Structure formats: C-alpha cells, structure tokens
Amino acid sequence: MPKFTEDHEWLELDGDVVTVGITEHATVQLGDLVFVQLPDIGAKLAKGDGAAVVESVKAASDVFAPLTGEVVAVNEAIVADPAIVNTDPLKAGWFFKLKLADVGAFRDLMDEAAYKTFIGA
C-alpha cells in the first residue's frame, strides 16, 4: 500500500527501495508542468533535502526527499515530456527510486486515508 507525505508525495515500497512521485492533488495545484529536473543516480539524500525541481509556466517548486536514502533510479521519461506527470502522476509519472537507509521510517508516513483527510478530500 502506498504512503504519502505532507509535501504531497506518494511512496511505494519494494524491498528496501521506494518509488517516489507527486500526488494528483499536487499536480492540480502546480498546473501543467513544462520542466522537470531529477537528482543524479547515486546521490545520497537526507529527508527534507531538495531532490527534484518541477516548473510550471508560472513558477518553480521543489520536490523534497521524503525519507533518507540513496537515489538508485530516475524517470528520464518525465524529463523528456513533463506532461506525463500531469496525465499519469501515480504510475508513468514517477520521479525517482530511493534505497532507504531505514525501511522502518516508511511505516510512519500517512496512509491513503490519512492523506485524504490531510488534503481535505
């Protein structure tokens, strides 16, 4: 089951690697994306570090590392075509995969019901 952050990211855990993307709520808030910058593979990120940048026509926003870990994969498809994030944020629009320093920290994140309450849905 996916988990969610207050920064509107979703995380899906497989072993000790999480796939990270942004929620549909986030894409609606951001509007049509025109540029995505992803972290380098091998980058070691602490929870809360700037991991990626997304830009709409109007503004640039940061995507933060939701947990501490090492970047092991990035989705180059959304760099080539940022619109994928708007059309399919939860699947094809994933951002990066993080090998977690502490898998236990995943369990403390919000589940879907808690996230829906958080955004007032």
Add this chain to the structure above:
Amino acid sequence: MSGDDAKTPTEPLRHTPLHSLHVELGARMVPFAGYNMPVQFAAGVLKEHLHTRAAAGLFDVSHMGQIVLRPKSGSVADAARALERLVPVDILGLAPGRQRYAVFTNEAGCLLDDLMVSNRGDHLLLVVNAACKAADAARLAEQLAGDCEIEVLDRALIALQGPNAQSALAELAPGSAAMRFMDVQEMSIMGAACVVARSGYTGEDGFEISTPADMAREIAEGLLENSDVQPIGLGARDSLRLEAGLPLYGADIDTATTPIEAGLAWAIQKARRHGGERAGGFPGAAVILDQLDKGASRRRVGLRPEGCAPVRGGALLFSDLEAPDPVGAVTSGGFGPSIEAPIAMGYLPSSLSAPGTRLFAEVRGKRLAVDVATLPFVTHRYHRG
C-alpha cells in the same frame, strides 16, 4: 512541494466588480497589488495562454487605475500640455479618439510607472498600473491641480484579447469592428456607457473595455456566452506579455531604469526630443535626452535559454562559465507556451546586447547558456487597419 506561496496580506484585499464571477467560474484567487485576483481558471495557465492566441481570452484588469484629467479651461489641449510636464511623450499631438503609451519619469530620468493615455475629446483618460495608482493619482493632484480636475474612476476594466476578439465584441458592440489599433471610442454595450480601446497587453489584436462597475459582470457574462471566449487569469496574462516582449512595471522597468535603457525610446516622439517643438520639460529630461543622443550604457534585451529549464526573474547573467562578477540580471522569465520554450528578459551592458550574444544565467547554482534574442518572441498581430 514548496514555492509560489501567496503572501499573507496585511490589509483586507479589495475585490473587483467581477470577483463573484471569478469565484463561480472556479478561479484560483491570489493577492495581487492589494486585490484578490484570479491567477488562473480551471483550464490552467498553459491552456489559457494558448486559447488566447488561438481564439479569445477575457481578462479582468479592473484593478488598474482609470484616471480622468479634465481641463479647467475646457480645452483638452491644456490638459495635454499639463500632462506633458510629467511624461516625455507628445500628448498635445494625440488626436481625439486615439490612445498612446506613456511613462511617468522622475528627476533621475527613471520610471515611476507606465500607462496608456487617451484623448477623449474634452478630457484625457489615463490607465495606470494597480500598484502605482494611489501614488500616480496623488502626484497628478499635486502637480496638475492648477490646470485639471483629477478624478479616479470607480469603473471596471475588461480586456478581450486574441484573433477572435473582434468578432466576439462585435456581437455586443458592432461599432467596435471598425476601430483600428489604438483607437478609443465611447459605445453602448448592453445598454451601458463603455469606453472601448483597441489595445492590450498580449501582442494580439483586442480591446480594453471600461465599463460601469455595476454592469461589468453582465457584460463579461455576455462576452463569455460566445464559445470562442474563455476567462483568463493573471498567470497567462504574464506569459502572454512576456512572449510579446512587453515590459512589466515592477519587474522589467522601475525607478532604477530609464526609458532608453528599457528600450522605450520609441515612446518619446520627436516633439519632445532635442530639436523638437516642445523638447524636454519633463522630469529627468537632461538624463533621458542625453541617453537618446548618445545611447544608454545598458539595455533591456530578450533572452533565449539554450536548454529546457526556465530562467526566472532575479537570475544573474555572466559573460562566461567562470567569471566571478555578473554582467547583468534577468528581470522576468518563464516558459513561453506558444513557442514551447523558456524565454526571459533582462538587462545587459550595451556592448553585450546584440542578438545572438552568448551569456550564462545562474539557476540553482548552475550556469546555463542563454542567447540574446530579438524582442518580441511572438510577432504582434495588432489590427492596424
């Protein structure tokens, strides 16, 4: 996610006469120049921008100031002469029923505001920026009170922009179709006395329609009944004007820039230049006319980033990858939906301002290649008749 957060207002935000319509249409409202304004509607900035260039967009610009200068003598020429004391523009030569771009300058030759001036036959009508309107009105009252009655109008202002603006407005005001770019005419729209100008801030053909406040909503809804017309927020207004190469007061021009540096020499007609019939006689004339003759040391330029990353206002510009000191800065920038690429404007030394000159903009600690580009990025499509 972070960024793009609305600032917490310290005073209650003002509403335009179209506020309730924006909310019903699903606008995302943000504070802007003391007003609660729609930054975008459901379609979003990108689609709103493209719709305006393809069909027609309706913009609420009622936050801007509409100021009447009524000559005490009864002769509009006296109001024109009085206003010429504050702008380096030929107002006396502005024919009745015509509009012209102008700038207010200060003693240093820098820009206090930019505005549109219309000759309405027996008075002048000024449209000034929202953030500057209180200061403009106070200054006009202080400097021109001997010659003019000054009145800040409590009216709405609706812009209708795009290739289908003419056909959409003609349904409600058939006389508007015969107007040319920069014509201004009073006409009845749905029974209300409106002042229509064929001008705008998108680079497209279009109109700016001053309406009585209590008729603004009815007229906006009347225009929106045409399926070509969609409501457009301030987000797309900004990307449209950026593609059209039009400066934004407070970003690209301000009290640190002269009209010559800003590339606005075209707005200073011959009559106000050295050798002209009414040369000088406006604040900062010595500085501005000297720069007109000799050139300014820096210039506003268009910039095209080489990559896909938008380069936004505030980014510093460097002559190469290693240079320690910047040679200029970006004043506004973003993504141009119609040209599907990032675009920007900024200031550079005149020696580096030729189109094609390669520079580097610092974005998130990296220097990205940008080239000086000719403005506008998108060709203007004004209806010159």
